[in-house]
Amino acid sequence: MSGPHRPRDPSGLERYYVLTGGRSGPAGPAAGLDVATLVITRGARTAPAPGTQYEHVPGMQHEHEEIVRRCRDPLSVAELGAHLGLPFNILAVLLTDLLEADRVETRDPIPVSSPSGRGPDLALLEEVLSGLERL
Amino acid sequence: MDLKGFDRPDQPSATGALPAGSRSVKVMIAGGFGTGKTTMVRSVSDIKPLTTEETLTQASIDVDHLIGVTDKQETTVSLDFGRIGLNEQLVLYLFGTPGQERFWFLWNGLFKGALGAVVLVDTRRLASSFRAIEEMERQDVPFVIALNVFPDSKEHPVEEIREALDISPHTPIVACDARDKASSRDVLIALIRHLKERSAAVLESR
Numbered sequence: 001m002s003g004p005h006r007p008r009d010p011s012g013l014e015r016y017y018v019l020t021g022g023r024s025g026p027a028g029p030a031a032g033l034d035v036a037t038l039v040i041t042r043g044a045r046t047a048p049a050p051g052t053q054y055e056h057v058p059g060m061q062h063e064h065e066e067i068v069r070r071c072r073d074p075l076s077v078a079e080l081g082a083h084l085g086l087p088f089n090i091l092a093v094l095l096t097d098l099l100e101a102d103r104v105e106t107r108d109p110i111p112v113s114s115p116s117g118r119g120p121d122l123a124l125l126e127e128v129l130s131g132l133e134r135l
Numbered sequence: 136m137d138l139k140g141f142d143r144p145d146q147p148s149a150t151g152a153l154p155a156g157s158r159s160v161k162v163m164i165a166g167g168f169g170t171g172k173t174t175m176v177r178s179v180s181d182i183k184p185l186t187t188e189e190t191l192t193q194a195s196i197d198v199d200h201l202i203g204v205t206d207k208q209e210t211t212v213s214l215d216f217g218r219i220g221l222n223e224q225l226v227l228y229l230f231g232t233p234g235q236e237r238f239w240f241l242w243n244g245l246f247k248g249a250l251g252a253v254v255l256v257d258t259r260r261l262a263s264s265f266r267a268i269e270e271m272e273r274q275d276v277p278f279v280i281a282l283n284v285f286p287d288s289k290e291h292p293v294e295e296i297r298e299a300l301d302i303s304p305h306t307p308i309v310a311c312d313a314r315d316k317a318s319s320r321d322v323l324i325a326l327i328r329h330l331k332e333r334s335a336a337v338l339e340s341r
Binding site (some may be wrong): 034035036037038040045073074075076077078079081082086087088091106107108109110111112122124125126128129130131132133135 | 152153154155157158159160161164179182185186187188189214216218219220221222226227228229245247248249250251296316317320324327328330331334336338
């Protein structure tokens with residue numbers, strides 16, 4: 001690049017641009033991600049044979065690896081964002097990559113009733129209530 | 136509790152790993168600016184409350200111009216959140232909604248998938264929570280009103296407050312001290328009981 005360099009972007013937008021390859025929002029499997037969606041690394045419980053490593057996914061960035069590492073135990077999208085210092089949209093793009101590469105799975109928060117009209121889930125509310133009463 | 140030295144209460148996240156089969160539910164803590172949303176999240180959370188940024192999708196940054204952007208546009212909003220382990224499989228996430236009214240248009244996505252909401256009200260400044268209540272009603276999010284009692288709050292009869300806030304008689308109004316864990320937990324219990332009643336009413340009406 002010629003000419004003087006603009007001062008480093010304090011908002012981190014350049015970093016996000018590089019991280020996401022310029023994609024501005026989630027698409028495909030991550031489009032429905034919620035801040036309370038849990039992310040779990042695939043195969044975290046079935047440890048790979050000694051000496052074997054997961055195949056490196058081309059284009060995988062340090063942040064992708066961080067997500068895979070941190071989500072050996074389930075972690076919400078919000079917690080991931082806070083730990084990695086990434087806003088939701090950027091994180092959602094990275095999660096899309098990992099979902100497409102089959103490296104993570106996601107579980108959306110359980111809504112109290114489904115849009116299909118399955119009806120209010122009293123059993124779930126009962127479970128939440130007894131959990132709170134134990135606090 | 137084990138004594139292996141891994142249990143560090145000052146760093147709950149160090150031992151706060153969720154079981155592999157965990158599922159989540161979420162509850163929103165809404166209310167006007169300064170009504171105690173973050174305080175409530177902090178008082179009941181198992182983990183040290185964290186902050187995450189939510190980005191606006193419908194006005195997402197124009198990629199073509201991204202490099203030229205010198206100033207961060209007002210497209211992100213901070214959410215304070217905490218977490219409560221309810222049992223071996225279920226974890227409750229609490230999100231304090233941003234109080235600034237310019238972020239209200241974000242709320243459609245935020246409330247999707249939430250069980251319900253707590254709307255915190257400072258009785259000294261009832262009007263600061265009007266917008267939050269309107270938004271709950273507009274988005275059909277079930278909620279309870281929690282009157283956060285500040286040291287210099289005057290006693291107000293609940294019915295007077297209900298009238299001032301124009302709240303349906305079915306919506307519970309409870310008093311609380313958002314700084315107190317048990318009190319904040321009781322507000323959440325009031326919300327879940329309210330949700331159960333609503334669900335029971337829906338089932339009966341079928």
